[in-house]
Amino acid sequence: MVNVEGQLPFNPIAPAKILPSIEWSLNWCVAAYEHQKLIFHSSVVAKNGQAILLPAVSGSGKTTLATYLGAHGWEMFSDELAIIDLNSNLVNPVFRPASLKNESIDIIRKSCPSVTFSDVTTATHKGDIAHAKLYTQKQFRTFNKCPVQAVVFPKYVALSNTRVMTLSQAEGFASLTRQGFNYNVLGSEGFNTLAAVATSCRFYYVEYSDLADMSELLSEVLADQC
Amino acid sequence: MLTIEAVTASLCQLKVEHLDDKQWGELFRILRHKSMAASYYLRLRNAGKEHYVPEQIKPPFLSAVTFSEAQTRQVKIQLKKLSLLFTAHQIEFVMLKGAAYVAAETPNSYGRLMSDLDICVRYKDLSGTELALRNAAWQIKELDDYDEKFYRQWSHEIPPYKHPFDGVSLDVHHTLFPPVADKSININQLFVEAQCGLSGVKYPGVEWLVFHSAIHLIANEDAENGLRDLTDIYLLLTQYQQTFNFERLSVLFCESGFVTEFRLLQQLLLEYFAYQLPSGKIDTEGLNSLWFNLRFWAVRWAICPASEYIAGSHQRIPRMFNYIVGYSCKMPILLLMRHLGYKSARSLIKFLFGEFYFRKKSK
Numbered sequence: 161m162v163n164v165e166g167q168l169p170f171n172p173i174a175p176a177k178i179l180p181s182i183e184w185s186l187n188w189c190v191a192a193y194e195h196q197k198l199i200f201h202s203s204v205v206a207k208n209g210q211a212i213l214l215p216a217v218s219g220s221g222k223t224t225l226a227t228y229l230g231a232h233g234w235e236m237f238s239d240e241l242a243i244i245d246l247n248s249n250l251v252n253p254v255f256r257p258a259s260l261k262n263e264s265i266d267i268i269r270k271s272c273p274s275v276t277f278s279d280v281t282t283a284t285h286k287g288d289i290a291h292a293k294l295y296t297q298k299q300f301r302t303f304n305k306c307p308v309q310a311v312v313f314p315k316y317v318a319l320s321n322t323r324v325m326t327l328s329q330a331e332g333f334a335s336l337t338r339q340g341f342n343y344n345v346l347g348s349e350g351f352n353t354l355a356a357v358a359t360s361c362r363f364y365y366v367e368y369s370d371l372a373d374m375s376e377l378l379s380e381v382l383a384d385q386c
Numbered sequence: 387m388l389t390i391e392a393v394t395a396s397l398c399q400l401k402v403e404h405l406d407d408k409q410w411g412e413l414f415r416i417l418r419h420k421s422m423a424a425s426y427y428l429r430l431r432n433a434g435k436e437h438y439v440p441e442q443i444k445p446p447f448l449s450a451v452t453f454s455e456a457q458t459r460q461v462k463i464q465l466k467k468l469s470l471l472f473t474a475h476q477i478e479f480v481m482l483k484g485a486a487y488v489a490a491e492t493p494n495s496y497g498r499l500m501s502d503l504d505i506c507v508r509y510k511d512l513s514g515t516e517l518a519l520r521n522a523a524w525q526i527k528e529l530d531d532y533d534e535k536f537y538r539q540w541s542h543e544i545p546p547y548k549h550p551f552d553g554v555s556l557d558v559h560h561t562l563f564p565p566v567a568d569k570s571i572n573i574n575q576l577f578v579e580a581q582c583g584l585s586g587v588k589y590p591g592v593e594w595l596v597f598h599s600a601i602h603l604i605a606n607e608d609a610e611n612g613l614r615d616l617t618d619i620y621l622l623l624t625q626y627q628q629t630f631n632f633e634r635l636s637v638l639f640c641e642s643g644f645v646t647e648f649r650l651l652q653q654l655l656l657e658y659f660a661y662q663l664p665s666g667k668i669d670t671e672g673l674n675s676l677w678f679n680l681r682f683w684a685v686r687w688a689i690c691p692a693s694e695y696i697a698g699s700h701q702r703i704p705r706m707f708n709y710i711v712g713y714s715c716k717m718p719i720l721l722l723m724r725h726l727g728y729k730s731a732r733s734l735i736k737f738l739f740g741e742f743y744f745r746k747k748s749k
Contacts (some may be wrong), residue, residue: 166419166693193418195452196445345456 164189177281180289183259190241191341197252198244198353199341204237204251205229210309210382211251213242215339218286221316224264228371229378230294231272235303241341245305246349249356253303257291265290271371308357310381311336313365314374322377323367332363387697388412390690397422398617398658400430402438410443412695420691422614423450424497429621432493454497461488464503464554466585467522472507473586475518480506480580480588482559482598487618489583492595494621498614502546502555506576509560516544516558524549524556562598563605564716569643571601592626597638604647604654604685607712609705612689613658619651620659636666646681649673653682654689684708 161172162185169188170181190199202215203226216222223239230236237251239258244251257278260268265288268275278291311332327335336354337343343350364381368374388396388409395401396413405413417423427447430436439447465485472479481489484500507515524547534545543565544558562571580588590598596619603615623630639648648668655661672678687704690696713722 165415193446193449195449195456345453347452347456347459349452 173284177284179278179291180259180281180284180286183256183291186256187240190243194243195342195345196246198246198343198346198350200242200244200336200343201240201339201341202242203239204242204253205234205378206237206251206253206303206306207234207379207382209304209306211237211306212378212381213251213308213311213336214314215242215311215336216314217339220314221264222314223258223260224267224316225314225368225371225374227258227260227264227268227275227292227294228271229375230258231268231275232372232375234375234378236294237303244308244353244357246346246353249307249353249360250305251308252305253300255295255297255300257293260290260292262287267371268292308361310362310364310378311357312378312381313363315365315367316369317367318369320367320369322370322373324377325365327363327365329358329363332361333358335363388416388695389697390699393690393696394658397426397613398620399660400433400435402430402435405438407440407442410440414443414446416691416693416695418446418450419693420611420613421499422617423447424454424499425494425614425617426497427451428497451497454499457499458488458495460552460554461485461500461503462584464552465489465583465587468503468505469585469587471518471522472515475514477507477511477514477518478577478588479511479515480577480590481583482506482562482590483602486583486589486595489585489587490581490589490592490595491584492592492622493625494618498618502557504557504559506559506562506573508573508577512543512558512560519547519556519558523551527555562601563642566718566721567716568718569605569715571642592622592629593631593635593638596622596635597642600639600647600651601642601644603689604650605644605712605715607709607716609685609688609708609712612685613691616654616658616689620655620661623655623663624661632664633666636664636668640667646672646678649678650682650685654686657686658689680707681711684711 161168162170162181164185169185173181200213200215201217202213203222205212205214205226214222214226226236226239235253236258237253238256241254242251243254265277265280269277276293280288280290282288313327313335333354336358340350343354346353362381366374366377392409393413393416396405397417414423417426423446427436427439428451430439461484465481465488468479480486482504484495484498485503485505487495487498527546527548529545543560547556547558548554549556561573562576563569576590576594579591579594581591583589589595599615599619603609603612603619636648639645645668649670649672652663652665655663684704684707687701688708690699690701692700692705710726713726717725
């Protein structure tokens with residue numbers, strides 16, 4: 161059972177299946193207690209000091225995408241949480257493994273041989289879970305917080321060609337608020353930070369099935385060629 | 387690990403000058419567990435002692451303050467909505483407890499968290515109140531048959547409501563103490579002495595605020611938020627000291643049959659806050675009786691946070707004693723035995739099949 165300062169946020173689970181609960185508890189702690197930064201349910205990747213947010217609901221493939229990118233030339237800041245400083249509007253790298261589910265485990269095993277995996281925890285309420293470690297602490301320390309250049313809402317669609325749609329800043333702003341963990345808690349500070357991020361970046365909705373193709377596309381997004 | 391004395395000194399009396407970083411970490415965890423981190427930090431700030439907080443502990447304190455500010459904004463919106471709703475239905479109501487502090491903007495409202503809103507309506511308006519709430523989309527919280535019966539017959543008479551969109555819980559009272567108890571409080575006087583606050587919402591006069599909080603704290607089985615409630619009382623008493631009518635307070639306790647509770651309150655304030663509550667019309671008889679001292683021992687421990695960061699704080703026996711005495715204040719003996727029997731059976735099932743037996747399976 162995970163006990164956070166006397167609170168029991170999750171149902172008890174067999175000791176052999178505790179690892180995913182610990183990870184969810186860490187997320188729970190950030191969501192419940194961290195209100196000095198703006199937090200979204202989003203993967204974050206960066207390259208050349210510029211970050212892209214990949215916000216999406218569970219099951220959209222954002223962790224798979226972020227892990228693949230993190231093993232192929234991008235810096236994976238997070239597979240789950242975009243943590244943005246108020247006022248400076250910079251997004252923070254978070255040192256934690258990616259939490260892969262079900263088919264994603266084998267996809268990343270095959271496409272990213274450099275990644276270290278935990279044992280697979282089977283039959284959790286989210287299915288099978290494995291944690292993927294991409295970086296050592298030393299590698300991670302070279303990552304620096306950086307501004308958000310673009311926000312891409314990804315949707316994995318099996319066997320599809322990559323399809324890109326541009327969203328207006330207003331649409332992007334509204335969509336991001338729906339992924340906010342603490343946007344409503346932060347009040348005007350949250351609004352001002354999100355407004356600053358929204359007015360300084362571009363928004364896209366992308367359907368994809370090819371991870372390598374997505375990597376190229378996102379590079380073009382950063383280079384402002386998209 | 388902190389001692390009880392260190393917790394009393396630092397948490398209640400703000401004697402924080404000698405705390406080291408580790409003790410600050412422990413104190414913060416105790417406060418956050420009891421939902422008191424924000425209100426404590428604001429008390430420190432008001433006392434000019436904010437600079438004693440170590441730099442690494444400040445962000446979580448400030449996060450707690452931000453969260454409490456968000457809740458206060460939400461409560462203010464609900465006050466406005468309730469005011470409009472009940473004005474339209476011509477139902478007079480008075481906010482109680484946490485929401486009343488917000489409506490009155492009392493000093494103890496800053497940073498204070500609450501789990502639900504409490505309102506008091508007149509007995510004759512109970513059915514109209516339910517109708518008005520249902521018309522405004524409020525829904526009865528899901529209860530089992532026993533709990534529904536508990537509320538309908540023995541407690542507030544209306545089960546708690548929840549708003550499906552706002553996520554807010556609302557407890558509707560028509561009295562400050564269960565009607566099945568052998569004590570009664572003059573609710574008409576509560577309405578007469580109520581004052582007008584934010585959004586035109588009424589709240590009890592400050593003496594009533596202290597009285598109700600004390601009854602809720604001492605003549606009650608649940609002391610989970612006891613230290614928060616005692617802090618409320620201390621802040622109300624000290625920050626309104628110039629205008630507070632201590633004699634009126636003692637009369638409220640006297641007329642409602644809560645003289646022992648008043649004396650217990652005096653001892654608790656002395657113990658935790660080194661504050662001497664004036665006796666008003668109540669004498670000091672009975673302070674040496676065995677029963678009084680047993681109750682003080684029990685409630686004193688029940689209020690202390692049970693925490694792994696406070697040495698020897700779990701103390702199951704006085705907490706259980708306080709639980710039973712608290713229930714016995716609210717119920718006749720036969721009903722109490724039946725109620726405790728039900729609760730014990732439920733606890734036994736939890737013990738045998740796990741703490742989460744009654745919790746719904748997660749999706």
